[in-house]
Amino acid sequence: xxxxxxxxxxxxxxxxxxxxxxxxxxxxxxxxxxxxxxxxxxxxxxxxxxxxxxxxxxxxxxxxxxxxxxxxxxxxxxxxxxxxxxxxxxxxxxxxxxxxxxxxxxxxxxxxxxxxxxxxxxxxxxxxxxxxxxxxxxxxxxxxxxxxxxxxxxxxxxxxxxxx
Amino acid sequence: xxxxxxxxxxxxxxxxxxxxxxxxxxxxxxxxxxxxxxxxxxxxxxxxxxxxxxxxxxxxxxxxxxxxxxxxxxxxxxxxxxxxxxxxxxxxxxxxxxxxxxxxxxxxxxxxxxxxxxxxxxxxxxxxxxxxxxxxxxxxxxxxxxxxxxxxxxxxxxxxxxxxxxxxxxxxxxxxxxxxxxxxxxxxxxxxxxxxxxxxxxxxxxxxxxxxxxxxxxxxxxxxxxxxxxxxxxxxxxxxxxxxxxxxxxxxxxxxxxxxxxxxxxxxxxxxxxxxxxxxxxxxxxxxxxxxxxxxxxxxxxxxxxxxxxxxxxxxxxxxxxxxxxxxxxxxxxxxxxxxxxxxxxxxxxxxxxxxxxxxxxxxxxxxxxxxxxxxxxxxxxxxxxxxxxxxxxxxxxxxxxxxxxxxxxxxxxxxxxxxxxxxxxxxxxxxxxxxxxxxxxxxxxxxxxxxxxxxxxxxxxxxxxxxxxxxxxxxxxxxxxxxxxxxxxxxxxxxxxxxxxxxxxxxxxxxxxxxxxxxxxxxxxxxxxxxxxxxxxxxxxxxxxxxxxxxxxxxxxxxxxxxxxxxxxxxxxxxx
Numbered sequence: 001x002x003x004x005x006x007x008x009x010x011x012x013x014x015x016x017x018x019x020x021x022x023x024x025x026x027x028x029x030x031x032x033x034x035x036x037x038x039x040x041x042x043x044x045x046x047x048x049x050x051x052x053x054x055x056x057x058x059x060x061x062x063x064x065x066x067x068x069x070x071x072x073x074x075x076x077x078x079x080x081x082x083x084x085x086x087x088x089x090x091x092x093x094x095x096x097x098x099x100x101x102x103x104x105x106x107x108x109x110x111x112x113x114x115x116x117x118x119x120x121x122x123x124x125x126x127x128x129x130x131x132x133x134x135x136x137x138x139x140x141x142x143x144x145x146x147x148x149x150x151x152x153x154x155x156x157x158x159x160x161x162x163x164x
Numbered sequence: 165x166x167x168x169x170x171x172x173x174x175x176x177x178x179x180x181x182x183x184x185x186x187x188x189x190x191x192x193x194x195x196x197x198x199x200x201x202x203x204x205x206x207x208x209x210x211x212x213x214x215x216x217x218x219x220x221x222x223x224x225x226x227x228x229x230x231x232x233x234x235x236x237x238x239x240x241x242x243x244x245x246x247x248x249x250x251x252x253x254x255x256x257x258x259x260x261x262x263x264x265x266x267x268x269x270x271x272x273x274x275x276x277x278x279x280x281x282x283x284x285x286x287x288x289x290x291x292x293x294x295x296x297x298x299x300x301x302x303x304x305x306x307x308x309x310x311x312x313x314x315x316x317x318x319x320x321x322x323x324x325x326x327x328x329x330x331x332x333x334x335x336x337x338x339x340x341x342x343x344x345x346x347x348x349x350x351x352x353x354x355x356x357x358x359x360x361x362x363x364x365x366x367x368x369x370x371x372x373x374x375x376x377x378x379x380x381x382x383x384x385x386x387x388x389x390x391x392x393x394x395x396x397x398x399x400x401x402x403x404x405x406x407x408x409x410x411x412x413x414x415x416x417x418x419x420x421x422x423x424x425x426x427x428x429x430x431x432x433x434x435x436x437x438x439x440x441x442x443x444x445x446x447x448x449x450x451x452x453x454x455x456x457x458x459x460x461x462x463x464x465x466x467x468x469x470x471x472x473x474x475x476x477x478x479x480x481x482x483x484x485x486x487x488x489x490x491x492x493x494x495x496x497x498x499x500x501x502x503x504x505x506x507x508x509x510x511x512x513x514x515x516x517x518x519x520x521x522x523x524x525x526x527x528x529x530x531x532x533x534x535x536x537x538x539x540x541x542x543x544x545x546x547x548x549x550x551x552x553x554x555x556x557x558x559x560x561x562x563x564x565x566x567x568x569x570x571x572x573x574x575x576x577x578x579x580x581x582x583x584x585x586x587x588x589x590x591x592x593x594x595x596x597x598x599x600x601x602x603x604x605x606x607x608x609x610x611x612x613x614x615x616x617x618x619x620x621x622x623x624x625x626x627x628x629x630x631x632x633x634x635x636x637x638x639x640x641x642x643x644x645x646x647x648x649x650x651x652x653x654x655x656x657x658x659x660x661x662x663x664x665x666x667x668x669x670x671x672x673x674x675x676x677x678x679x680x681x682x683x684x685x686x687x688x689x690x691x692x693x694x695x696x697x698x699x700x701x702x703x704x705x706x707x708x709x710x711x712x713x714x715x716x717x718x719x720x721x722x723x724x725x726x727x728x729x730x731x732x733x734x735x736x737x738x739x740x741x
Contacts, residue, residue: 064471064474071292
């Protein structure tokens with residue numbers, strides 16, 4: 001059965017390293033739902049988070065093939081442990097009552113912030129789990145002028161960590 | 165510390181790496197490097213006639229010697245022409261370092277003359293590649309390239325070097341690193357002891373075990389250990405196309421090649437086995453046939469250096485990741501320490517069954533025919549060379565005939581493009597083999613289709629005096645294509661017949677070699693004897709063979725191991741009908 005996995009990868013911060021990862025997914029016909037990458041505290045390393053969907057066998061192959069890339073230093077499948085995931089979205093809407101109500105209705109622990117208001121247009125910042133973002137954006141889909149999402153990032157809870 | 169220019173560093177690094185030959189072709193972006201080659205004697209350069217030839221020659225050199233092959237080509241078309249040879253080496257895990265010139269750094273990305281994104285183009289078909297950006301990084305990158313190419317699961321590594329960092333006027337201190345340490349690359353060496361213990365237990369309990377070994381045994385120099393394991397345990401062994409020779413093909417325990425054109429006994433044994441011991445093999449689709457019906461009764465032990473090969477297409481029961489040699493040594497040591505001695509007759513019934521299958525004589529062909537049968541030519545080649553030659557091949561029917569009818573008793577003697585199936589491989593590869601083994605007999609078994617794909621290297625072979633015996637099995641057809649068309653397209657031979665073939669005898673002579681055309685069966689052996697007696701000449705033997713001979717047995721695409729098409733005249737029907 002296919003399931004979503006969040007895989008975090010420590011990658012040598014070299015030119016071409018990201019292409020190796022992207023190329024692997026296209027060459028082997030693996031799914032890639034989202035991919036986000038930035039340097040870590042150690043500037044020689046990047047941390048890449050990718051969301052992919054596949055059967056257990058496919059995910060196992062993806063992990064092995066990723067590990068086989070010379071520039072991949074270490075990886076962890078966050079879906080295998082108790083972990084946190086977050087995604088950030090920036091959303092542009094016209095200021096109106098529907099939006100105001102929607103924001104108001106959000107529960108206290110949802111992160112929605114009106115970041116900017118210019119000429120009657122709002123930029124709203126949303127932070128949450130991918131599923132919550134999907135649902136929220138679907139619920140106001142007719143109001144959305146533009147939306148940009150970062151893709152999922154994640155971190156394991158507790159003592160476990162992806163470090164060298 | 166000595167100060168060298170980038171171009172000199174490239175060559176000095178090769179020298180420090182112990183490289184003897186570089187196969188290459190000059191051009192604008194590698195001129196500084198070529199000037200550095202000119203000024204020294206240790207690293208010898210072989211000027212090929214096409215960059216594809218350079219890669220295949222380096223590949224043949226590597227396969228026959230175990231040492232990495234080295235290629236040097238220019239930017240743009242030099243690099244793109246090399247891609248087929250790089251991909252060929254990649255698919256068969258051959259250690260190779262390919263140095264490509266790149267346009268100067270300031271013009272990278274401007275669509276400069278002879279610019280291509282070499283790192284981008286080669287990425288999917290290399291183990292790793294580098295674009296070197298500073299002259300001070302060249303030496304360390306070269307060291308990394310050789311380390312990566314030759315360790316773990318070997319493979320080709322491309323080093324792309326912009327012209328301006330090879331500038332003879334810019335000198336930097338040079339020291340070739342004694343070793344490199346890469347935090348992201350730590351290939352596994354020895355296997356997990358617990359897993360080998362489990363494997364031994366399974367082998368002890370198995371009633372119908374089969375060893376299925378592949379190219380990893382050749383690459384891992386584990387031929388001796390494999391042979392010892394099979395002999396100690398009296399195991400039947402089938403070898404893949406890439407593995408032939410790791411276990412002696414003439415040994416009674418060898419049941420031949422398996423897979424699409426494997427022997428009846430090997431494929432039947434795989435199908436009926438209760439334990440497959442896969443060693444340095446990767447369950448390629450030409451080997452497995454229909455995945456769902458692959459070895460339906462068997463547990464599978466899989467020894468491989470590449471974790472990604474484990475359970476990729478076939479789920480295995482006992483994976484052992486590591487180099488074949490230490491793992492087999494470990495298994496042999498464990499067997500040695502067992503309390504009970506191993507009863508060689510324990511699997512007597514299984515051997516009886518295998519002998520019954522072997523008696524089918526699946527590779528029988530019409531020996532009475534007056535026409536030259538391709539199988540007959542290979543058998544005579546075996547006889548004339550006492551089975552001792554290095555044999556390279558191109559791709560197609562002739563490749564299968566060579567694999568089937570020339571049993572190899574030693575590793576590294578059989579050299580062919582197994583994974584990528586590259587026509588044009590055979591001739592330049594044979595040249596590379598000859599560089600590595602100047603005193604050995606080298607034959608290139610080819611066909612009139614394949615040979616024309618890299619024919620130009622006949623010229624290089626004359627220049628560098630690398631005598632090879634070319635065995636051209638000329639049936640006027642792209643034989644394997646024609647066979648598939650006969651079997652699955654009701655003999656609609658769509659573009660598989662070649663008209664206007666050159667006179668190969670004259671062509672060979674035009675290149676300064678000896679040409680022969682053999683049209684009669686009785687001339688086959690004498691021609692071969694004459695050719696091999698001409699020790700210092702390349703001889704092109706054009707054998708006009710049976711036009712529509714097929715390769716049997718054959719497992720058609722998507723069929724299971726026990727579903728083989730047998731030769732029409734084989735004993736198969738008489739025995740089993």
